Amino acid sequence: MSRPEKIRCDACPVMCYIAEGRAGACDRYANENGRIIRVDPLTILDRRIAKGDAVKPFLKADWDGTTASGDEVVVSAIGAGTTYPDYKPAPFIVSREIEGVDCVTVVTEAIFSYCGVKVKIDTDRHLGHETAAVRANGEIIGHVTTAEYGSQMLSLGGVDHLTGGSKAEGRATCNALMALCNKEAVDLTIDEGAALTIAAGAPPIVDGTREERMRVGCGSATIGMFASQWKGHVDEVVVVDDHITGVVSEHQAGKVIDWPDTGIRIKGHRSTPGRYFKVAEPGLGWGGTDIDDPLSILGDWRPAKGARSGLTLLMVSTTGEHAAFYQLDADLIPQPKPMPPALQATVDLIAENCEPARATVLFMGGAGGSLRSGVTKNPIHLTRSVQGERTHVTLGGAPAYVWPGGGITVMVDVAGLPDGAFGYVPTPALVAPLEFTMPRDEYLALGGHGEAIRTLEDILERGGDYGDASQILGTDE
Numbered sequence: 001m002s003r004p005e006k007i008r009c010d011a012c013p014v015m016c017y018i019a020e021g022r023a024g025a026c027d028r029y030a031n032e033n034g035r036i037i038r039v040d041p042l043t044i045l046d047r048r049i050a051k052g053d054a055v056k057p058f059l060k061a062d063w064d065g066t067t068a069s070g071d072e073v074v075v076s077a078i079g080a081g082t083t084y085p086d087y088k089p090a091p092f093i094v095s096r097e098i099e100g101v102d103c104v105t106v107v108t109e110a111i112f113s114y115c116g117v118k119v120k121i122d123t124d125r126h127l128g129h130e131t132a133a134v135r136a137n138g139e140i141i142g143h144v145t146t147a148e149y150g151s152q153m154l155s156l157g158g159v160d161h162l163t164g165g166s167k168a169e170g171r172a173t174c175n176a177l178m179a180l181c182n183k184e185a186v187d188l189t190i191d192e193g194a195a196l197t198i199a200a201g202a203p204p205i206v207d208g209t210r211e212e213r214m215r216v217g218c219g220s221a222t223i224g225m226f227a228s229q230w231k232g233h234v235d236e237v238v239v240v241d242d243h244i245t246g247v248v249s250e251h252q253a254g255k256v257i258d259w260p261d262t263g264i265r266i267k268g269h270r271s272t273p274g275r276y277f278k279v280a281e282p283g284l285g286w287g288g289t290d291i292d293d294p295l296s297i298l299g300d301w302r303p304a305k306g307a308r309s310g311l312t313l314l315m316v317s318t319t320g321e322h323a324a325f326y327q328l329d330a331d332l333i334p335q336p337k338p339m340p341p342a343l344q345a346t347v348d349l350i351a352e353n354c355e356p357a358r359a360t361v362l363f364m365g366g367a368g369g370s371l372r373s374g375v376t377k378n379p380i381h382l383t384r385s386v387q388g389e390r391t392h393v394t395l396g397g398a399p400a401y402v403w404p405g406g407g408i409t410v411m412v413d414v415a416g417l418p419d420g421a422f423g424y425v426p427t428p429a430l431v432a433p434l435e436f437t438m439p440r441d442e443y444l445a446l447g448g449h450g451e452a453i454r455t456l457e458d459i460l461e462r463g464g465d466y467g468d469a470s471q472i473l474g475t476d477e
């Protein structure tokens with residue numbers, strides 16, 4: 001019996017030879033009856049179906065042609081395939097009517113060698129020092145980058161990790177990026193820092209503990225927000241924060257409501273009145289510091305400045321997760337006391353004002369390469385049209401932010417894409433659905449493949465180079 005002939009997939013530079021009934025190296029293409037097909041169906045997004053509804057097999061017989069012209073039904077690039085190396089028109093170039101304007105959407109699954117993700121982790125816990133290496137499966141795939149307000153940030157991926165290191169590094173980077181973009185949980189470790197489990201849209205897990213709250217603000221902002229609610233209930237309040245620790249009696253917010261001096265002394269760098277930097281080292285303790293005992297940030301109390309026996313003190317973190325109440329004894333040493341109900345209510349208010357902690361994943365990549373030839377015979381015209389905001393860019397139907405300056409550098413919140421929208425090729429590189437939408441006049445003017453424009457009905461009827469399977473997906477994007 002002769003062995004079945006393998007056929008070549010030419011959708012990426014790997015050029016797999018695929019046997020009958022088998023899939024290629026990326027699992028996205030297969031040999032079905034001697035023909036290369038895209039394994040996942042072309043995905044039509046229908047805004048009239050609520051997001052989260054089950055994916056429905058599309059019944060062509062049910063298709064109402066009048067609905068094809070609205071803005072509610074969108075051909076996404078998910079499952080569309082790739083026309084690598086883009087010497088021919090993109091897999092689907094679809095005519096659409098949007099708000100009465102005759103438009104064209106060009107869809108392709110773009111191969112991104114230049115791409116990565118920015119991860120925002122809502123926590124004030126110290127995850128690792130800025131520039132510390134972030135690892136997946138032991139390989140360095142990115143680094144800790146500039147922290148934001150209430151969030152720690154990671155920058156992962158990029159061409160240097162995908163292609164510039166060892167094969168293992170490239171593979172680990174590609175796997176982690178794809179999983180993060182597909183909203184799956186990924187385990188990461190930070191050198192000399194925390195172990196994380198991150199999934200887009202889910203609470204981050206830091207060293208095995210699920211993060212619940214994003215801080216209400218820095219220590220100074222917390223003083224500003226709640227100073228008037230503490231007045232009359234306590235003599236001093238310290239909001240412990242790794243970045244800016246606040247002291248109500250010294251803070252401007254306390255001064256404007258005539259808060260008396262207390263003679264408190266804080267160890268740390270005094271920035272402006274009532275605002276202290278570096279009261280401790282960063283860590284997983286109170287307010288993102290490494291302390292478990294908040295009294296360790298206090299120096300000796302000064303009687304000449306108002307310290308006295310019986311003076312009361314609230315110490316609280318920026319999430320309300322940690323709080324303690326003290327009273328100075330005869331030697332001006334703070335002694336722990338039960339939290340008065342009126343103060344417990346203010347601690348609860350801080351917690352109530354915290355938002356739920358989430359991890360957010362933004363995919364970022366450069367779409368300025370050869371794929372533009374699948375859109376137009378003169379690629380710079382597409383770049384200029386995108387930069388001039390005459391062409392709208394979406395990824396899997398989700399609107400992308402296009403960076404100013406040269407190229408088509410896009411950024412998108414992966415939460416807005418359907419699950420499983422990203423793939424990979426073993427070069428290694430990520431594959432992301434990409435759609436360019438513009439008025440038909442603009443498309444023709446920029447040198448578009450006018451002869452390849454098809455109606456949605458025709459696409460559903462005849463399919464494309466990689467088969468005719470399609471599905472409908474509800475979306476609220």
Ligand code: SF4
Nearest residue numbers: 009012015016024026
């Ligand atoms: S890796 Fe995937 S896209 Fe690339 S040639 Fe093989 S089957 Fe085709």
